[in-house]
Amino acid sequence: MRLAELMPGAQFRVVRVISGGEIGKRLVDLGFISGAEGKVVRATLFRGPIQIRLGDYDLIMRRHEARLVDIEPVGELDQPFFQPEEHRGRWHAHGRH
Amino acid sequence: MHTTRARTIALAGNPNAGKTSIFNALTGSHHKVGNYPGVTVEKREGFAEFRGEEIRVVDLPGTYSLTAYSLDEVVARDFVLNEKPDLIVDILDSTNLERNLFLLLQLIELGLPVVAALNMTDEAAEKGIAIDHAILSKTLGLPMVPTVGSRGEGVEELLEAATLAMERRSLPRMPSYGDDIEAHIAKITGLLASDAAFSSKYSPRWIAIKLIEKDLDAQRRVEGHPRAADIAAAQEAAWHWIKLHYGKDAEIILSEQRYGYIHGAVAEAVHRKKLRGISLTEQIDRFVMHPLVGLPIFFLVIWGIFKFTFAIGNYPVVWLELLFGHLEGAVQHSGLPAIVQNLLINGIIHGVGGVLSFVPLIVILFFCISILEDTGYIARAAFLTDHFLHAIGLHGQSFMPLMLGFGCSVPAIMATRTLKSPKERIATIMAIPFISCGGKLPIYVLLAGTFFPKNASTVVMLMYAAGVVLSILSTYFLRRTVLRGQSMPFVMELPPYRMPTFKGVLWHVWEKTWSYARKAGTIILAVSVLMWVITTFPKAKGIDAYEAQTRASIAMAQSGTQSAAQPGSDPAQVEIQVEALVRQYQLEHSIAGSIGKFIEPVLAPIGFNWKIGVALLPGLSAKELVVSTLGVLYGAPVSADDSSPSLRQSLRDAPDWSPRIALALMIFIMVMPPCFASLAMIRAEAGDTWLIFQVLYSLTLAWIITFLASTLARALGM
Numbered sequence: 001m002r003l004a005e006l007m008p009g010a011q012f013r014v015v016r017v018i019s020g021g022e023i024g025k026r027l028v029d030l031g032f033i034s035g036a037e038g039k040v041v042r043a044t045l046f047r048g049p050i051q052i053r054l055g056d057y058d059l060i061m062r063r064h065e066a067r068l069v070d071i072e073p074v075g076e077l078d079q080p081f082f083q084p085e086e087h088r089g090r091w092h093a094h095g096r097h
Numbered sequence: 098m099h100t101t102r103a104r105t106i107a108l109a110g111n112p113n114a115g116k117t118s119i120f121n122a123l124t125g126s127h128h129k130v131g132n133y134p135g136v137t138v139e140k141r142e143g144f145a146e147f148r149g150e151e152i153r154v155v156d157l158p159g160t161y162s163l164t165a166y167s168l169d170e171v172v173a174r175d176f177v178l179n180e181k182p183d184l185i186v187d188i189l190d191s192t193n194l195e196r197n198l199f200l201l202l203q204l205i206e207l208g209l210p211v212v213a214a215l216n217m218t219d220e221a222a223e224k225g226i227a228i229d230h231a232i233l234s235k236t237l238g239l240p241m242v243p244t245v246g247s248r249g250e251g252v253e254e255l256l257e258a259a260t261l262a263m264e265r266r267s268l269p270r271m272p273s274y275g276d277d278i279e280a281h282i283a284k285i286t287g288l289l290a291s292d293a294a295f296s297s298k299y300s301p302r303w304i305a306i307k308l309i310e311k312d313l314d315a316q317r318r319v320e321g322h323p324r325a326a327d328i329a330a331a332q333e334a335a336w337h338w339i340k341l342h343y344g345k346d347a348e349i350i351l352s353e354q355r356y357g358y359i360h361g362a363v364a365e366a367v368h369r370k371k372l373r374g375i376s377l378t379e380q381i382d383r384f385v386m387h388p389l390v391g392l393p394i395f396f397l398v399i400w401g402i403f404k405f406t407f408a409i410g411n412y413p414v415v416w417l418e419l420l421f422g423h424l425e426g427a428v429q430h431s432g433l434p435a436i437v438q439n440l441l442i443n444g445i446i447h448g449v450g451g452v453l454s455f456v457p458l459i460v461i462l463f464f465c466i467s468i469l470e471d472t473g474y475i476a477r478a479a480f481l482t483d484h485f486l487h488a489i490g491l492h493g494q495s496f497m498p499l500m501l502g503f504g505c506s507v508p509a510i511m512a513t514r515t516l517k518s519p520k521e522r523i524a525t526i527m528a529i530p531f532i533s534c535g536g537k538l539p540i541y542v543l544l545a546g547t548f549f550p551k552n553a554s555t556v557v558m559l560m561y562a563a564g565v566v567l568s569i570l571s572t573y574f575l576r577r578t579v580l581r582g583q584s585m586p587f588v589m590e591l592p593p594y595r596m597p598t599f600k601g602v603l604w605h606v607w608e609k610t611w612s613y614a615r616k617a618g619t620i621i622l623a624v625s626v627l628m629w630v631i632t633t634f635p636k637a638k639g640i641d642a643y644e645a646q647t648r649a650s651i652a653m654a655q656s657g658t659q660s661a662a663q664p665g666s667d668p669a670q671v672e673i674q675v676e677a678l679v680r681q682y683q684l685e686h687s688i689a690g691s692i693g694k695f696i697e698p699v700l701a702p703i704g705f706n707w708k709i710g711v712a713l714l715p716g717l718s719a720k721e722l723v724v725s726t727l728g729v730l731y732g733a734p735v736s737a738d739d740s741s742p743s744l745r746q747s748l749r750d751a752p753d754w755s756p757r758i759a760l761a762l763m764i765f766i767m768v769m770p771p772c773f774a775s776l777a778m779i780r781a782e783a784g785d786t787w788l789i790f791q792v793l794y795s796l797t798l799a800w801i802i803t804f805l806a807s808t809l810a811r812a813l814g815m
Contacts, residue, residue: 020346022166023586025310028352029162030588031196045388048484049493051591056226057193058591060480062487065586 001073003052004066006040012071013037019068031055032069103144104263105153107177109204110188111197112159113473113592115216117141118246118601119188120156123256128154130608137514137782138172147256155182161196161590162352163203165307165314167517174314177207178299183263186255187213188246191221191228192593194367198359199352201237202272208300210262211239211269214255218243220593225370233366238270247598271302274354277342281335282306288328295322308332309339310348378593382477391481398474399500402465406458406504413457421450444629449622458535460610462504466497466512467605471597475515476589483587489569490576492516492585495525499568502532503561506775507613510782518585524576526783527791530771531568533561536720540766543724547745548759556763564767571798579790613778620777624718630688631714632726637686640679648675680729689714703803704761706753713765719772757815761807768799 006012014036017027031054041051041058051060108123110116120128120141128143141156157176158169165171177185185204189197194215205211215230234241240258244251273279285305290296299318307315309332319328339347385394428441469475475497483493491499494516501509509529516522533541538557545556576582637643651671684690693711700710708730715722724744731747748754770776770792780788 016345017349020349022164023588024346025164025166025348025352026162026586026588028349029164029199030590031199031356033353033356042382042386043388044391044481044484046484049480049587051382051386051480055193055195057196058593060476060587060589060591062483062587065588 001071002067003040003069003071004050004063006050006071006073008040008042008050011037011039011074013074015070015072017068018070023065023068027065027069030059031057037074103151103153104184105155105180105182106145106184106186106259106263107155107157107182108186108188109157109173109200110159110216111161111190111193111200111590113590114159114188114190114197115246116156116159116188117604118598119186119214119216119244119252119255120154121601121604122246122249122252123154130612133158133172133176136168136172138169139514145256147260150260152256152259161200163200163207164310165312168519169517171314174207177204177209182209184259185209185211186259187211188216188244189213191215191218191243192224192226194221194226194228195356195359195363198237198362199355202355202358205239205269205271206300206303206306208268208303210266212255212258212262213237213239213241214246214251215241215243216246218251219245224376225372227368227370229366229368233362236362236366237272247601272355272358274306274351274358278309278335278339278351278354281309281331281338285309285328285331285335288324288331289319289322292323295319306351309335310351311336312348376593381594385474385477386480391477395478395481398469402462403504406461406465410458410461417450417453417457421446421453439633440626440629443633444626445622447625449625456610456614459505459508459613460606462501462508463606463609464602466501466508467602467609468597469497470605471595471601473592473594476591479587479589480591487584487587489573490521490580490584491525491528491572492518492521493587493589495521495528498525498529499532502529502534504535506530506532506534506771507778508609510775510778511609511612513782516585520576520580520582521585523783523787524572524580526779526787527575527580527794528568528572530775530791530795531564531571531768533564533767534720534771534775536772537766539721539724541763543727543744544759544763547748548754548756556760560763560767563764567768567802613774620773621718624773628689628715628718628722631692632684632687632689632711634688635686637683640683640686643682644675644679647678651675651678677729681731684711684726684729699800703765703800704758704807705765708753709758709762713769716766717770717773719774720766723766755815757807757810760810760815761803764806765799765803768795768802770795 003012014032014034016034017024017032019027036054038052038054041053043050047063049060049062050066051058052066108116108120120143123145124143125145128141131140131142132138133140138158143154145152145154155176157173160167160170160173163170163174176182185207187201187204189201191197201211201213213234215228215233218228221228228243230241230243240262242251242255242258244255246252274282282302282305285308286301289299289301289304295301304315304319308319308328311332319325322328336347339345339350343350345353385391387394424446425442428438428446431438433441469478475494478496479493481493482496486493486495495513497515498509498512501512506529509532510526513522513525513529516525537560541557541560542553545553545560549556648671651674689711690707692714693707693709696710697705697707700706705713708727712723712726712730715726727748728744731744731751748759771779776788776792779791783791
């Protein structure tokens with residue numbers, strides 16, 4: 001499951017960053033390492049950027065970048081916290097990944 | 098071994114780790130701001146004094162890592178590699194230690210003495226984080242000093258530790274990547290170190306690690322190495338071994354190993370108390386970053402800033418006007434030759450004064466931006482606006498500069514520095530001039546008020562809206578043509594809200610204002626004088642005869658009309674009218690008049706006569722001057738300002754004006770190149786190529802749009 005699929009309130013554990021190169025390296029350098037735990041704090045409308053709490057600090061990122069982080073949910077995967085890629089708003093194109 | 102050269106400390110650290118406040122505390126007021134050579138990355142440099150010794154302190158750009166991907170990171174590491182400072186001081190944000198230590202490990206690998214400052218220990222304590230700096234310092238093998246930069250606490254101790262480390266030249270312990278990877282590192286390090294010249298220049302271990310990460314810059318640096326082929330083979334072997342054993346790219350694994358090492362080091366030295374309750378930051382963000390109310394709050398903040406700026410800014414503007422009035426009086430009574438007086442008053446005092454009167458507004462705008470920056474609100478604004486801006490090819494961080502564009506393009510262009518991707522930065526700079534700045538308002542007010550008296554405010558608002566729409570469309574177009582390219586990933590730290598310190602804000606304001614004055618000041622002076630020259634010379638032939646003739650005919654006309662109604666003519670009234678007409682005559686026969694007539698064929702299709710052409714020229718120096726030049730050209734009395742009924746009357750009565758022309762002129766001014774101060778700023782921030790592009794692009798666009806609008810208006814019977 002990808003970080004981009006989580007809804008606000010969901011907690012997660014990072015499995016791995018699935019991209020190499022600049023953005024992959026950047027995400028890992030910022031702390032998205034295997035086993036790191038975090039939480040989706042909030043999201044903007046229309047699938048805009050999301051706020052993530054990762055360990056001791058918060059960061060904001062686009063869903064496009066959040067799609068590069070493979071995660072597993074922590075705790076109960078309550079429905080409101082999870083929105084599968086197929087069920088996304090119909091105005092939005094499906095992800096490339 | 099020390100020469101007389103001052104020893105140098107490089108100040109490194111994550112963004113938001115409080116580096117600037119430590120820098121200010123270290124250097125006091127002795128510092129200067131410039132750029133790193135060849136790039137628009139700010140370089141602060143100053144001197145700290147410790148026990149009678151002057152120590153040079155260079156502030157490196159705030160970074161999270163030291164990859165070759167981002168300009169800031171390259172600048173930071175190049176400074177260390179090329180200039181070899183005597184010591185690196187790393188400022189750590191204690192509230193977020195692990196991610197901050199990640200940079201520290203990479204700094205250690207550069208092979209220079211390092212001292213770390215555990216900054217913001219007060220905030221960490223509030224968050225329930227207790228750090229035993231003695232244990233941490235022992236585990237990591239380097240000196241660590243707790244500090245609170247905003248209050249200057251621990252800075253003296255930091256300097257002491259730094260001086261000691263420089264004297265001993267003691268290197269910190271190298272972090273370990275685990276036995277297997279270390280074996281590969283050792284092999285490459287050995288090969289690199291076989292060339293004495295190379296290892297005297299770089300730390301072989303650092304280069305070895307960067308090679309395993311496939312860092313292009315490091316690869317370039319080993320190109321000339323005598324054993325380059327062996328090194329490349331060893332590098333490939335290491336990379337493949339890691340890929341095979343860990344299943345991930347080496348650059349990712351090395352980062353994970355660093356975090357692993359940090360985890361071990363922190364486990365013993367840091368203790369966390371779980372705090373109950375919600376932090377103040379979170380409480381504020383529930384509103385400020387709310388998906389629905391966040392944006393309205395944001396617009397309220399921006400509105401508040403402008404309201405505040407113009408409310409407070411009016412006072413110094415009035416004082417400045419008074420001051421310039423006095424200067425003018427002094428010049429008039431100075432007994433200098435008339436032509437010098439004319440230059441001083443009409444060239445320098447009016448031109449520079451007109452632009453200087455904007456400075457208080459700019460300073461107050463800078464003040465407000467600095468507060469927003471220092472509190473951490475800018476990141477929230479980026480969060481809220483990124484989605485829309487990304488769609489047109491910009492970035493969340495473009496929003497603040499664009500909003501500032503409504504006030505003045507100069508601070509707006511300077512504010513684009515927060516954008517790290519060059520293409521998005523240039524695109525933002527190109528978008529700013531289309532946003533109607535404060536200088537364009539008097540023109541809109543004059544023309545809309547004169548020719549659309551019933552709907553004046555609607556017309557002015559429409560002009561602002563049109564500017565925004567044009568800015569969006571133009572950006573969309575540019576990002577798909579000349580500025581085509583991948584957009585920068587949007588992954589940003591969201592720092593907690595912090596109380597800005599008065600001193601810190603003042604520093605920012607001072608630095609920005611100074612930078613503005615330096616870049617724009619001389620240009621404004623030069624252009625003001627140039628404008629004066631082209632509107633004053635050559636002295637019109639037969640102007641004396643014209644003056645006498647005008648005086649006679651006005652006097653005659655007045656006595657003719659007034660004798661019946663109110664007896665006695667007013668000689669002062671006559672003089673004002675004569676002076677206005679003489680000025681008009683002079684301007685018509687000046688260089689500017691000739692230029693206006695020369696470019697008339699180009700302007701004719703969009704409905705402008707030569708007089709409008711002349712009035713547009715000083716618009717390049719400052720947009721407000723268009724109004725006063727129009728005043729002269731249409732014979733309005735000398736004292737005419739933008740709200741003067743006489744200028745409005747003169748324009749309304751002029752046979753060559755119509756609502757259509759007024760509309761066309763407003764549109765042309767909205768699109769045409771910005772004033773010289775802004776152009777100077779574009780040149781400083783984007784370079785000559787983009788400056789030329791901006792001028793040609795906006796001139797062409799202005800002509801085309803005005804032509805279309807004018808044709809349409811004509812078709813609609815305006």
